[in-house]
Amino acid sequence: MGFSSIVFIFTFLPIFLWLYYLMPGDRSRDIVLVAGSFIFYAFGEPVYLILLIFSAFFNYFMGLDIDKAQYDDVAKRHLIFGVIINLLILCFFKYWGFFLDTISGITGISIAHPVLSLPIGLSFYTFKNISYLADVYSQKFQAQESFLTYLVYSTMFPHMAAGPIVRYGDIEEALYSRHIDIGRIGLGAEYFIKGLAKKVLLADNLGLIFSAVSSSVPSVSMLTAWLGLGAYTLQIYLDFSGYSDMAIGLGKMLGFDFLKNFDYPYLSVSVSEFWRRWHISLGSFFRDYVYIPLGGNRVSPPAHVRNILIVWALTGLWHGASWNFVLWGVYYGILLLVEKYALNRFISEGPLIACRIYTVLSVMIGWVFFSLPSFGAIGRYFSALFGFGASSFADMTFLYYLKTGFVLFALGILCCTPFLQDRFKMLMRRRRAVAIAIDLVLLVLCIAFMVYNSYTPFLYQQF
Amino acid sequence: MSERLSLIVKIGMTAFLVLYLALLYRADSAKDISLSSAEESLTSVSGMQSLQKRGRADLKRFFSIEETDVDSYIFYKAQSPMSVDEVLILKAWRMEETDALFEKVQAHLSSQETVFGAYGTNQMALLANASVSRRGKYIWYICGPDSQAITERFLRLL
Numbered sequence: 001m002g003f004s005s006i007v008f009i010f011t012f013l014p015i016f017l018w019l020y021y022l023m024p025g026d027r028s029r030d031i032v033l034v035a036g037s038f039i040f041y042a043f044g045e046p047v048y049l050i051l052l053i054f055s056a057f058f059n060y061f062m063g064l065d066i067d068k069a070q071y072d073d074v075a076k077r078h079l080i081f082g083v084i085i086n087l088l089i090l091c092f093f094k095y096w097g098f099f100l101d102t103i104s105g106i107t108g109i110s111i112a113h114p115v116l117s118l119p120i121g122l123s124f125y126t127f128k129n130i131s132y133l134a135d136v137y138s139q140k141f142q143a144q145e146s147f148l149t150y151l152v153y154s155t156m157f158p159h160m161a162a163g164p165i166v167r168y169g170d171i172e173e174a175l176y177s178r179h180i181d182i183g184r185i186g187l188g189a190e191y192f193i194k195g196l197a198k199k200v201l202l203a204d205n206l207g208l209i210f211s212a213v214s215s216s217v218p219s220v221s222m223l224t225a226w227l228g229l230g231a232y233t234l235q236i237y238l239d240f241s242g243y244s245d246m247a248i249g250l251g252k253m254l255g256f257d258f259l260k261n262f263d264y265p266y267l268s269v270s271v272s273e274f275w276r277r278w279h280i281s282l283g284s285f286f287r288d289y290v291y292i293p294l295g296g297n298r299v300s301p302p303a304h305v306r307n308i309l310i311v312w313a314l315t316g317l318w319h320g321a322s323w324n325f326v327l328w329g330v331y332y333g334i335l336l337l338v339e340k341y342a343l344n345r346f347i348s349e350g351p352l353i354a355c356r357i358y359t360v361l362s363v364m365i366g367w368v369f370f371s372l373p374s375f376g377a378i379g380r381y382f383s384a385l386f387g388f389g390a391s392s393f394a395d396m397t398f399l400y401y402l403k404t405g406f407v408l409f410a411l412g413i414l415c416c417t418p419f420l421q422d423r424f425k426m427l428m429r430r431r432r433a434v435a436i437a438i439d440l441v442l443l444v445l446c447i448a449f450m451v452y453n454s455y456t457p458f459l460y461q462q463f
Numbered sequence: 464m465s466e467r468l469s470l471i472v473k474i475g476m477t478a479f480l481v482l483y484l485a486l487l488y489r490a491d492s493a494k495d496i497s498l499s500s501a502e503e504s505l506t507s508v509s510g511m512q513s514l515q516k517r518g519r520a521d522l523k524r525f526f527s528i529e530e531t532d533v534d535s536y537i538f539y540k541a542q543s544p545m546s547v548d549e550v551l552i553l554k555a556w557r558m559e560e561t562d563a564l565f566e567k568v569q570a571h572l573s574s575q576e577t578v579f580g581a582y583g584t585n586q587m588a589l590l591a592n593a594s595v596s597r598r599g600k601y602i603w604y605i606c607g608p609d610s611q612a613i614t615e616r617f618l619r620l621l
Contacts (some may be wrong), residue, residue: 002566050483058476058480061476085477085480089480093558117558117561117599118558118561120562211529214529214531215530215531321557322557373556373560377531
C-alpha cells in the first residue's frame with residue numbers, strides 16, 4: 001500500500017485520520033498512530049513487522065543504555081554495539097547476496113546462495129535509528145523514556161517507507177505535544193495533493209517515456225536517447241520529491257513538521273550545491289555521521305580525497321547492493337573533488353547559466369549509472385547518448401515523444417523551479433477559493449489516473 | 464537498570480535476532496536458478512501444455528513490465544481472451560526491484576478481477592485461487608486449474 005494507491009487514499013487514510021482526530025489527547029493519538037503504522041506496514045510485508053518492532057525496541061533500549069552510562073567509554077561501547085546490530089540487519093538483507101556474488105566474480109568460484117526479499121523502508125529506518133543512538137551519545141537530547149513515544153518516532157508511517165530520514169531532535173517537541181487545527185490540516189492536504197500530482201500526473205507518465213526509450217536502446221537516435229534521459233531526470237525528481245511532499249503533508253495533518261527533503265536541486269550551480277538540495281536528509285546523515293567523524297575537510301588533501309570517496313561510495317551503496325550504484329556514488333565523489341580542487345573559480349565566477357547547464361548535464365549523466373541495472377545496459381545507453389551506437393542523430397520517434405510529451409516535459413520543468421509554487425501561494429493569499437478549487441481538480445485528476453492506470457510504486461521505496 | 468540486567472537483555476535481543484533471521488533465511492530464501500531450465504521442468508506439468516508462450520510485447524501489454532526491467536521471465540497465456548489461465552514467473556535483476564514487480568503482478572490480478580467480476584463466475588473462481596507470490600528474486604503469477612501443481616513444481620526448484 002503506497003501513498004498513491006486507491007486503497008490508501010480512500011480506505012486507510014480516512015479511517016485512520018478519523019480515529020486519530022477523535023482521540024482526546026496526544027497519548028491516545030500515539031496509540032492510534034502506532035497501530036495505523038503497523039497496519040500500513042503489514043499490508044505489504046507482514047513477516048517483517050516483527051523486524052520493525054524489534055528494531056524499535058532494540059534502539060529504544062540501547063538509547064537508554066547509552067544515556068544512563070556513567071562513563072564515556074561505556075556509552076561509546078553501547079553506541080558501537082547498537083550501530084553494529086543495526087548495520088548487521090541492514091547488511092543481512094541488503095548486502096549479503098551482493099557480497100557473495102562479488103566474491104564469486106573475483107575468485108571464479110561459484111557460490112550458490114539463497115536470496116531474501118528486502119523489508120520495506122529498511123535503509124530508511126535503520127539510518128533513522130542510528131542517528132538517534134549517535135545523537136543520544138552526543139547528548140543532543142536525552143533518551144526517550146517511553147517505549148510508546150519511541151515507537152511513534154521509529155515506526156511512523158508517513159516517513160517509514162521512503163523517508164525523509166527524520167531526526168529525533170527535529171520532532172522531539174511534537175512527540176510530546178502536538179498542535180492540530182484546521183489550518184494545519186488544510187496545509188497538509190495541500191502538500192499531499194501537490195506531491196500526489198507530481199507523482200501520478202507527471203512522474204509516472206515521464207517514466208513511460210524513459211522505459212520505452214531505454215528498452216529500445218541501441219536502436220534509437222541520439223536525440224531520442226537524450227530525451228529519454230531527460231524524462232528520467234524529471235521522473236526521479238518528481239517521484240521522490242512528490243513522495244517527500246506527501247510525507248511532509250501527512251506529517252502536518254498529524255501535527256508534525258518534517259524538514260524539507262528537496263530544495264529545487266536542478267537549479268543548483270554546482271554538483272556540491274545539488275547535493276545540498278537533493279535528498280537533504282540523506283546528505284546530512286552522511287555529513288554528520290560519516291564525513292565529519294572521518295575528519296571532514298579539516299584534514300590533509302589526500303585524507304580529504306579518501307573521506308569524500310568513502311562517503312560517496314557508501315552513498316551509492318546505500319541506494320542498492322549493486323556495482324552500478326557504487327559507480328554512481330564514486331562518480332559524484334570524483335565530481336565533487338574536481339569541483340573542490342579544479343573548478344572552484346569557474347563555479348564562483350562563471351556565468352550562472354553555464355554553471356547550471358554544467359550541473360544539470362553532470363547529474364543527467366549520473367542518472368544513467370543509477371537507472372540501468374547492468375554495465376552492459378549502461379554502456380549501450382552512453383553509446384546512444386554520444387552517437388556511437390545510435391541509429392541516427394534524430395528520427396521520427398524523437399519527434400513523436402517530443403510532441404506527445406511536450407506538456408509533460410514543460411510542466412515537469414516548471415515543477416523543478418519555484419515558479420508554480422510561488423504563483424500558487426500568491427493565489428492562495430488573494431483568491432483562496434480558486435486555489436482550493438485547483439487543489440480539488442488536481443486531486444480528481446490524480447484519482448482518474450490512478451483508477452485508469454496500474455499502480456506504480458515510488459522509485460525510492462525500493463531502497 | 465543494572466549493568467548485569469542490561470547485559471542479559473542485550474544477549475536476549477541478540478539471540479532473538481539471530482533466531483529470527485535464521486528462520487527467515489530458511490523460509491523466505493530461494494536458490495539462484497536459471498529460468499530457462501525451470502521452464503523445461505514446468506512445461507511438463509499438464510496445465511502448461513494448453514498455454515501459449517508469450518514474449519516482450521505481451522509482457523508489456525498485460526503486466527506493464529518491460530523485458531529489460533527483469534533478468535529473465537517465463538510467460539505463458541491461454542489463447543482465448545475469455546480465459547484467465549496464465550503463468551508468469553519473473554526473476555528480478557536485484558532484490559530491491561522485487562517490490563515494484565510484485566506490485567505490478569498484484570495490479571494485474573486486481574485488473575483481471577475487475578474485468579471478469581461482473582459476469583465470469585468460472586474465471587473469478589480461478590482468479591480467487593491464483594498463486595501470486597514471491598520468494599527471493601522470483602515473483603510469480605500462476606492462474607488456472609493447475610495453478611497449485613505448477614506452483615509446487617516451481618517451489619521445488621527453488
